[in-house]
Amino acid sequence: MVPTGLEAPTGGNRYDRELLARLPVLTLLPVPLGPGGPGAPTGDATALDVALAARPDGSTVLLDGLVSTEHPDVLARHAHRLRTVLLLHLLRCDDDPAGTRPEAERASLRGVDVVVVTGRQAADRVRAFAGVAARLAPPGTDPGPPSTASGIHRLLSVGSVGPRKGQEIVARAVAELGAPWSLRCAGTVLTPFTLPGTTLLGPLDDVALEREWAAADLHVLLSTAEPYGMAVAEALARGLPSLVSEAGELPRLVGGAGIVVERDVAAVVSALRRWADDDGLRARLRAAARSRELPTWDETARTVGGLL
The missing domain is CATH 3.40.50.2000 (Glycogen Phosphorylase B;)
Structure with missing residues (x-):
């Protein structure tokens, strides 16, 4: 489950697209973004609830943090019958402290089965913030044309x-x-x-x-x-x-x-x-x-x- 507009040129969207392209087991389920704080739109709670309710019992759901970390109550409603994996690109309270709810984000991280992060420092931050041991999956990088730059400025x-x-x-x-x-x-x-x-x-x-x-x-x-x-x-x-x-x-x-x-x-x-x-x-x-x-x-x- 990812935000709608996955084609937007962000690192998080790129990560999600690469997983979808390489893991045939995944089915894309876009969730619209609702209103959030300045610069921090969040997944729409009703849309997330409906999308999770449509998953059969025992399903494994990979949730992009943008659609899920503001709604621990929605996650809790489905925790007894779904396996949930939360892919966290960046703690929202670090990205936009004024526009997010740290307690909601902390409860969301604690309410899923597995948290996946992209870097060691992020794993340390999640442990300090929520007491959760996150798993590490660094982004990949495609080979690029070798730089021939010899300038300075x-x-x-x-x-x-x-x-x-x-x-x-x-x-x-x-x-x-x-x-x-x-x-x-x-x-x-x-x-x-x-x-x-x-x-x-x-x-x-x-x-x-x-x-x-x-x-x-x-x-x-x-x-x-x-x-x-x-x-x-x-x-x-x-x-x-x-x-x-x-x-x-x-x-x-x-x-x-x-x-x-x-x-x-x-x-x-x-x-x-x-x-x-x-x-x-x-x-x-x-x-x-x-x-x-x-x-x-x-x-x-x-x-x-x-x-x-």
Whole structure:
């Protein structure tokens, strides 16, 4: 059970689509999103209740967290006859603290049979938040065309544009550094802004996005919370280093193929100057990115299939 609109270009939707493509045992059951807090729509309770009621006794149901974690009462009504597996891409209370109900999310995590998360830090967070031992199924990554970038100043952000992803922090650093620095942001714009040197591209199709990857010198992702970092993995698959925050799984994922920095304009400016001034640093980061081994989507599907 996933939110309607699975074609929207988000990491969570991509994960769900890859599972559906690789696990024939799964049947797609979309659940419409109802009203939620700012930036945090939640699954419609009535629609979720009806969808669960239609499942035969003994069925195993894989629930995307977006449609289920605000409705522990609905989950509880069906717990005696269904096996429920909750796929949590990110705790909603971490994504939008003002627009969600932590107690409802905690009760939902405790009320299902299995919780699946995408990163080790997320598993630790779920244990601390709800006392639940989550199972790990990291996202896969498709091989990408090898990056031939040899420049310095062309930055790329891939992902929804908003405060959680930190694009405006990088944009302010780019504006301070001035030309020839530039930042291009590919993804749905949740919170628009205008700063010199930055272009908000909106969501791109695969062909247009591949052009952006090919033109980039450095990928950036300064999230406040990030259970895995699929855009960083996409960059690594192309041999492209990333500038990342200390959030969640990002430092572990980027390893020696990137720069970890505070979510602070001055810190980003300093890191970008270091990247620009040190030829050896750029060569080492690019070599590390090219040699990075990443899980495949087939491995992800086998892990989730085993849990089901």
